[in-house]
Amino acid sequence: MLGKIGGNGVNLRELADHLGLSQTTVSRALNGYPEVGEETRRRVMEAARRHDYRPNPSARRLATGRAGMIGVLFPFDYGLTIDPHFAEFLAGVAGRVAETDSDVLIVPSLDGAVRASRLRAVDALVVSGPAVRDPRVPMLARMGVPFVVHGRTEAPGAFAFLDVDNEGGFRRATEMLADLGHRRIALVNGPTALTFARDRERGWRAGLDARGLQASPGMTVQGDMSEENGYRVTRDFLALEAPPTAILCSSMLLALGSCRAIRDAGLAVGADVSVVAHDDRMPSIKAETLVPPLTTTTSAIRDAGRRITEIALALADGGDPEAFREVWPVEIVFRESAGPAPASGRTG
Amino acid sequence: MLGKIGGNGVNLRELADHLGLSQTTVSRALNGYPEVGEETRRRVMEAARRHDYRPNPSARRLATGRAGMIGVLFPFDYGLTIDPHFAEFLAGVAGRVAETDSDVLIVPSLDGAVRASRLRAVDALVVSGPAVRDPRVPMLARMGVPFVVHGRTEAPGAFAFLDVDNEGGFRRATEMLADLGHRRIALVNGPTALTFARDRERGWRAGLDARGLQASPGMTVQGDMSEENGYRVTRDFLALEAPPTAILCSSMLLALGSCRAIRDAGLAVGADVSVVAHDDRMPSIKAETLVPPLTTTTSAIRDAGRRITEIALALADGGDPEAFREVWPVEIVFRESAGPAPASGRTG
DNA sequence: CTGAAAGCGCTTACAG
DNA sequence: CTGAAAGCGCTTACAG
Numbered sequence A, B: 001m002l003g004k005i006g007g008n009g010v011n012l013r014e015l016a017d018h019l020g021l022s023q024t025t026v027s028r029a030l031n032g033y034p035e036v037g038e039e040t041r042r043r044v045m046e047a048a049r050r051h052d053y054r055p056n057p058s059a060r061r062l063a064t065g066r067a068g069m070i071g072v073l074f075p076f077d078y079g080l081t082i083d084p085h086f087a088e089f090l091a092g093v094a095g096r097v098a099e100t101d102s103d104v105l106i107v108p109s110l111d112g113a114v115r116a117s118r119l120r121a122v123d124a125l126v127v128s129g130p131a132v133r134d135p136r137v138p139m140l141a142r143m144g145v146p147f148v149v150h151g152r153t154e155a156p157g158a159f160a161f162l163d164v165d166n167e168g169g170f171r172r173a174t175e176m177l178a179d180l181g182h183r184r185i186a187l188v189n190g191p192t193a194l195t196f197a198r199d200r201e202r203g204w205r206a207g208l209d210a211r212g213l214q215a216s217p218g219m220t221v222q223g224d225m226s227e228e229n230g231y232r233v234t235r236d237f238l239a240l241e242a243p244p245t246a247i248l249c250s251s252m253l254l255a256l257g258s259c260r261a262i263r264d265a266g267l268a269v270g271a272d273v274s275v276v277a278h279d280d281r282m283p284s285i286k287a288e289t290l291v292p293p294l295t296t297t298t299s300a301i302r303d304a305g306r307r308i309t310e311i312a313l314a315l316a317d318g319g320d321p322e323a324f325r326e327v328w329p330v331e332i333v334f335r336e337s338a339g340p341a342p343a344s345g346r347t348g
Numbered sequence C, D: 001c002t003g004a005a006a007g008c009g010c011t012t013a014c015a016g
Helices: A012-019 A025-031 A038-050 A057-064 A085-097 A113-121 A136-143 A166-179 A195-210 A228-236 A252-264 A300-314 B012-019 B023-030 B039-050 B056-062 B083-096 B115-122 B134-145 B164-178 B197-211 B229-237 B252-264 B301-316
Strands: A069-073 A101-106 A122-128 A147-150 A160-164 A185-189 A220-222 A246-249 A274-279 A295-298 A325-328 A331-335 B070-072 B103-107 B126-127 B147-150 B159-164 B187-188 B220-222 B246-249 B273-280 B295-298 B325-328 B332-334
Touching: A012 A025, A012 A038, A025 A038, A057 A160, A057 B056, A057 B115, A069 A085, A069 A300, A085 A300, A085 B083, A101 B115, A113 B056, A113 B159, A122 A136, A122 A300, A136 A147, A147 A300, A160 A166, A160 A300, A166 A185, A166 A195, A166 A246, A166 A274, A166 A331, A185 A195, A185 A228, A195 A220, A220 A228, A228 A246, A228 A252, A246 A252, A252 A274, A274 B126, A300 A325, B012 B023, B012 B039, B023 B039, B056 B103, B056 B332, B070 B083, B070 B115, B070 B301, B083 B103, B083 B301, B126 B134, B134 B147, B159 B164, B159 B301, B164 B187, B164 B246, B164 B273, B164 B295, B164 B332, B187 B197, B187 B229, B197 B220, B220 B229, B229 B246, B229 B252, B246 B252, B252 B273, B301 B325
Parallel strands: A069 A101, A069 A122, A122 A147, A147 A160, A160 A325, A185 A220, A185 A246, A246 A274, A274 A295, B070 B103, B070 B126, B126 B147, B147 B159, B159 B325, B187 B220, B187 B246, B246 B273, B273 B295
Antiparallel strands: A101 B103, A295 A331, B295 B332
């Protein structure tokens, strides 16, 4: 009883019996094999439709050895604050998978024997939100599951990944701010245990360095990617004796909080304090419609989800991981939230 | 080759041969059946560990008839703006499922024969973000797949659901604002094709009605649940000849935009225009840390995800859908963003 | 173009 | 407490 799922209609044998054909022929007709007679195929298709025949996925998987599923591993810090960007990323993955005959399996964590065994149910895995030292990557490599990482990690081996150029983007943004006369440029970052945050900090340092500026330790803070944290951190920055005149934020939500703190301090975003944020292009927060519109480093996370799924699909088909190591450029979109440093800011 | 997944270790037969036992006994030992000898079980467990034996999920599913998977249907409006709340909801679902030996399967849409057939791979389904007239619900009922809806829908039949009292929450919030002297209370809502938005509008109307106020058509707007839309709608409200003195927002993101528009207009949130928002308790935007802290109607969407998963699990075990029809209360948390109507507001 | 049969890797009555 | 055997519902060489 329990085992009967989905109103359990007919199975292949019953359908074949009904048609007076063999399971072989019916199976071939249904799966579009060329060697089936025109008329036979028509009859089979028609009967399948009429009896609402739906093949048992487990049986098919067992017979073919293909799971027909792409797994998605939650971001590394799952459990605390699930990053809202993940929804957008997942939408990209699911949208692409929906164009195939596979499905998406969510794998919250790799802990536990049960969970690990479940990985056999998957043709390839997408690892989202990797940490700099991410234990999941060597674990997957050891298990021999094909996988592709959204971002990078320090594990040895030529695993597949798709990353955006976080370091380059933040380096250029920092240089741009320096070129606008800013001398104290702060960075409100995510947890640097995560690769994207580590790389953005590197970019920030490199940018300062390139312009002969000091990366003073008090000028970067890492933490939650929340509106609240953006506010709190910025408020503290502005209370400094020598406050930053420009602030880089690792997400739009952080930037929203940052702008709020700036206004609360009676300052104007853009004029008194410049703000540049990284924009993953979540439709729910648009940089161009804020007031003032936000200057951003940007890359569409949904597109990354789509592309990474294509890689996962290719790996599932036996593709070579080394062939899939992509770094997408990060664009800088200049809007009004970034401007020349105020006069007082130049004297540092 | 292709079919070989996850480094394909030993299978049950090989493990049994190696141990000099039957597949029957090994299977029973592994699955914790009581009739296995103490010593035998130890040997089996040990060998399984040493050979990294991981049972083939498809074979197990085929044999037992249980999929070991809970499906999650994307919200109705998937494809356009995927609601960031969905990430939080999914975290609740995935967290609860992870405590079982099942997994989460994402089902973006019910379109297409392939997709529909995939539903057989699932023991029960969670339908998120239902529309008032949601074609997916009758479709699932017809197919006989056990399912539970997050929210309600108008389909006939005693399907399982878990909803929060959107109507009651917004009714009470509206009454509260009216009791504070507000006469023009606006509603910035999501698309009323979706049940939660329809119900909140109903609550708003009921609240106005209860206090003898008119629900003028210009005082509610539905649309995207984005920061931008909150801003745009509120800006338009404030440009009215008789602008609202209080605004209800259907999400925190809308409220963020709304507050921004209010401040842009040179007005103070709380003093000049009261704002009340619905808070699903996304960790990334906290009502209590905004300035001023936001008065909210609130219910934790992650908890709903957990509970709805328990319902889905129960349905998968043959539970009666009629036994699972829950409406959770919506609390009102009073903070500083809502206050008495300004003097000019009382004259309407 | 069609079919009989083996096989995918498990679980589970049934028998001992 | 253990095992031989059937069965879950497909796919796919192999033979014709």
